[in-house]
Amino acid sequence: MNVNKTVEYQMQFRSFNYIGIYRAILYSVNKEYIDLLNNQSGSSSQNLANIPTNVNNGLGIFTAMQADTIKLTLTQY
Structure with missing residues (x-):
């Protein structure tokens, strides 16, 4: 999970299986949602002690999520 506020994300070439068109879904969530996910790692919904x-x-928490899809075209040189 990339929780840094960056405008780029490095990927390895071998992550792609074929040359062609890919679609990537980008999600943006508020800090409160990230804090909840980090706090709940290794526990279940029945153990709600010390939740932010x-x-x-x-x-x-009161939070929001937004998604957008980008299209990537992988070509061969």
Whole structure:
């Protein structure tokens, strides 16, 4: 998971199986969602102790997610 705010992401050439058109789905989530995922690693939904929260007078997170698809064309030199 790339949690850095970068404009590029390095990939190895061998990640692609064929020459042609690929589609990549890019996701953007708020910091609260990343904190929840990092906190819940190795536990289940039945163990909700010490969860991060940004809700006043309640438990849980209020967050957002956005997705976009880009098209990549891999050609041979």
